[in-house]
Amino acid sequence: MVPGMTARTPQPESSPLDRPVGSLFGVGPERAAQLGRLEIFTIADLLAYRPRRYEDRRRFRPIAELGMEQPAITRGKIVAMGVKWFANHTKSIFEIVVDDGTARLHCRWWNLPFMEKYFSRDQEVVVFGKLAGLRPRTVDHPETEVVEGGEESSIHLNRITPVYRLTEGLPQRWLRALIWRTLAAVEPHLEEPWPGLERHAAPDSRYGITAEMPLPSRARAIRLLHFPETEADGELARQRLALDEFIELQRQIQFRRRNFESKARALPCAGDNHLIKPFLAGLGFKLTAAQTRVLRDLRKDMSGAHPMRRLLQGDVGSGKTVVAACCALMALESGYNAAVMAPTEILAEQHFANFKRWLGPLGVAVELQTGSRKTGGGSPKSEIRSPKSEVRSPKCGGGGGGVEATPGSTPGASLTIGTHALLTAGFELANLGLVIIDEQHRFGVAQREQLVRKGHYPHLLVMTATPIPRTLGLTVYGELDVSTLDERPAGRGRLRTFVRKADKLPKVWEFIREQLGRGRQAYVVYPRVEDSGAGGVKAVTREFESVGRALAPYPAGLLHGRLKLKEKEEVMAGFRAGALAVLVATSLIEVGLDVPNATVMLIDNAEQFGLAQLHQLRGRVGRGAHDSYCILLAGAKSKDAQARLKVLEETSDGFRIAEADLEARGPGELLGQQQSGAAKFRFGELSRDWELVRQARELVSKA
Numbered sequence: 001m002v003p004g005m006t007a008r009t010p011q012p013e014s015s016p017l018d019r020p021v022g023s024l025f026g027v028g029p030e031r032a033a034q035l036g037r038l039e040i041f042t043i044a045d046l047l048a049y050r051p052r053r054y055e056d057r058r059r060f061r062p063i064a065e066l067g068m069e070q071p072a073i074t075r076g077k078i079v080a081m082g083v084k085w086f087a088n089h090t091k092s093i094f095e096i097v098v099d100d101g102t103a104r105l106h107c108r109w110w111n112l113p114f115m116e117k118y119f120s121r122d123q124e125v126v127v128f129g130k131l132a133g134l135r136p137r138t139v140d141h142p143e144t145e146v147v148e149g150g151e152e153s154s155i156h157l158n159r160i161t162p163v164y165r166l167t168e169g170l171p172q173r174w175l176r177a178l179i180w181r182t183l184a185a186v187e188p189h190l191e192e193p194w195p196g197l198e199r200h201a202a203p204d205s206r207y208g209i210t211a212e213m214p215l216p217s218r219a220r221a222i223r224l225l226h227f228p229e230t231e232a233d234g235e236l237a238r239q240r241l242a243l244d245e246f247i248e249l250q251r252q253i254q255f256r257r258r259n260f261e262s263k264a265r266a267l268p269c270a271g272d273n274h275l276i277k278p279f280l281a282g283l284g285f286k287l288t289a290a291q292t293r294v295l296r297d298l299r300k301d302m303s304g305a306h307p308m309r310r311l312l313q314g315d316v317g318s319g320k321t322v323v324a325a326c327c328a329l330m331a332l333e334s335g336y337n338a339a340v341m342a343p344t345e346i347l348a349e350q351h352f353a354n355f356k357r358w359l360g361p362l363g364v365a366v367e368l369q370t371g372s373r374k375t376g377g378g379s380p381k382s383e384i385r386s387p388k389s390e391v392r393s394p395k396c397g398g399g400g401g402g403v404e405a406t407p408g409s410t411p412g413a414s415l416t417i418g419t420h421a422l423l424t425a426g427f428e429l430a431n432l433g434l435v436i437i438d439e440q441h442r443f444g445v446a447q448r449e450q451l452v453r454k455g456h457y458p459h460l461l462v463m464t465a466t467p468i469p470r471t472l473g474l475t476v477y478g479e480l481d482v483s484t485l486d487e488r489p490a491g492r493g494r495l496r497t498f499v500r501k502a503d504k505l506p507k508v509w510e511f512i513r514e515q516l517g518r519g520r521q522a523y524v525v526y527p528r529v530e531d532s533g534a535g536g537v538k539a540v541t542r543e544f545e546s547v548g549r550a551l552a553p554y555p556a557g558l559l560h561g562r563l564k565l566k567e568k569e570e571v572m573a574g575f576r577a578g579a580l581a582v583l584v585a586t587s588l589i590e591v592g593l594d595v596p597n598a599t600v601m602l603i604d605n606a607e608q609f610g611l612a613q614l615h616q617l618r619g620r621v622g623r624g625a626h627d628s629y630c631i632l633l634a635g636a637k638s639k640d641a642q643a644r645l646k647v648l649e650e651t652s653d654g655f656r657i658a659e660a661d662l663e664a665r666g667p668g669e670l671l672g673q674q675q676s677g678a679a680k681f682r683f684g685e686l687s688r689d690w691e692l693v694r695q696a697r698e699l700v701s702k703a
């Protein structure tokens with residue numbers, strides 16, 4: 001945004017914090033533009049600009065004591081400087097020599113000859129860096145700051161000094177001084193957004209914070225953020241400001257929730273068991289205690305005053321599909337339609353086959369609508385009758401091309417399964433009582449809302465096998481109630497995971513052949529569809545033949561996203577029926593596929609995947625009574641990657657894995673593109689601020 005052109009309507013009493021930075025003394029158009037590049041537009045933005053790190057400039061290390069292990073901070077006087085050119089004047093080294101009386105330090109910059117103009121002899125400089133050599137003492141590309149005289153020395157020196165991320169042309173000292181001056185001027189306007197917080201909020205005592213220090217006031221937190229007085233102050237300030245962010249988010253969440261509840265009346269969808277009873281009786285297994293418990297939650301929601309908004313999380317293989325089917329049956333029993341949205345066509349097809357097999361015999365009409373296939377029209381209408389004498393008329397019909405109830409007759413309720421093709425304008429499901437979204441992490445919040453708007457506040461159940469780390473559960477998913485399937489159905493074999501180096505591949509093939517010899521099936525997964533030539537990452541189309549050779553004579557099929565749906569279906573059908581012993585695939589198979597006879601999965605270039613994704617992938621095996629194996633092959637060079645993958649060897653706890661992933665890769669990975677935007681905080685760090693998120697939630701719900 002251009003300074004001075006804020007979108008807000010100017011109010012006579014508006015806080016000085018909302019003024020553009022351009023209104024500050026000493027900030028002209030050029031500086032304002034530079035600040036804009038750092039997304040600093042208003043004075044509030046400036047004060048919330050978080051230092052990248054701190055330097056303790058109360059104690060400088062004598063140059064003679066600098067070591068090669070740790071970066072350190074020192075200061076001294078420039079005694080010599082100059083640019084050396086070489087390689088036909090195409091390359092250069094700029095060097096300053098700094099002396100502090102104990103020794104000399106050579107600071108060098110490669111190919112930045114213009115640096116010369118920032119320094120002159122006899123200047124005092126602060127240098128932060130790590131020695132690259134001892135004879136002479138040399139440091140390459142250090143961070144430096146020229147010390148100027150006057151009172152400014154109390155801002156930049158003799159304290160724990162903030163170091164900010166900069167942009168071209170913006171000097172560190174200038175920005176620091178600007179923040180210092182601005183803070184002094186507007187400190188009285190820094191209000192407490194949440195009165196009484198200090199009495200309630202306690203900091204998270206990890207991260208170098210000792211004892212039960214109370215969190216500082218907001219004004220003090222902002223001061224300490226920039227100008228900490230002790231080692232712990234920076235983190236203490238961050239926590240307080242993070243808490244403010246989490247509180248603000250919780251207020252929004254709870255506001256939206258109340259608003260929703262005041263507007264939305266629920267459709268009565270609890271059902272009467274006349275379909276669920278025969279369904280469960282014919283299933284061939286007993287529900288786990290967790291499944292039964294979750295169904296109780298769902299029934300309560302479906303008969304409540306407000307439409308259900310619930311997230312069902314359950315590790316891969318915990319049996320979410322059966323729960324979804326029961327939930328759908330509740331709506332169908334009550335005379336309402338239901339829709340299930342799956343993230344891929346393959347998964348939609350699989351659900352379609354499952355639900356037809358399960359619900360068809362009960363007389364429920366099951367339809368499919370994906371980008372490439374659409375049933376309906378000719379399919380037999382449902383036999384079921386609403387238990388109520390009168391069925392509500394469609395509330396959202398008239399969209400053209402959709403299924404519509406014939407007025408005057410009692411329509412059979414139907415279940416439609418689809419992909420995001422369900423979202424396209426043509427789809428209108430009359431009398432929609434329930435929307436189920438499978439594998440939520442693949443869809444954005446916006447898509448979720450779009451589908452729900454197809455109906456008149458239908459109930460909503462979103463299901464995910466990516467365990468939502470606790471912090472995300474209360475933030476990004478804060479508007480949903482959460483149920484958890486924390487138990488695996490009995491009678492499953494053991495699933496063991498091994499991390500192996502790429503050179504062990506021949507042994508791995510041998511092992512897989514042995515499994516195939518016993519009549520089991522295998523998945524072989526590669527990160528890419530086609531060779532991009534980058535970094536030696538293997539592609540499925542290229543490896544397919546060599547896998548076939550390595551595992552001959554067992555027949556292998558190829559599956560990836562660029563195949564036509566019909567081709568995909570044929571391969572899947574062949575694998576399901578056992579005609580194909582091996583499925584060579586991309587991570588396309590990560591969601592939902594259910595082939596219990598498959599007991600081995602080899603994932604090549606496993607380091608290319610996130611931990612949560614690998615956990616999903618390996619969930620494709622270990623679904624039957626036989627013991628199963630997942631082999632993660634790590635690229636030869638990546639020591640770090642191998643260490644990271646070890647987590648999967650050690651635990652099958654999806655929650656632990658998701659938290660490890662969140663720590664290593666940030667929330668974007670877990671949330672997918674569209675949702676990561678919702679998780680942007682300046683101070684809050686979702687990977688470690690669980691305690692603060694919890695506090696914020698509690699404070700807001702008590703208020």
Ligand code: ADP
Nearest residue numbers: 285286287288316317318319320321322489594
């Ligand atoms: P996910 O939670 O990963 O979606 P699924 O719903 O695909 O898991 O279930 C995995 C497998 O377990 C399926 O073959 C399903 O029929 C089976 N299953 C589900 N619930 C039970 C149960 N209570 N007892 C035995 N098998 C079950």
Ligand code: MG
Nearest residue numbers: 320321591592
């Ligand atoms: Mg599933």
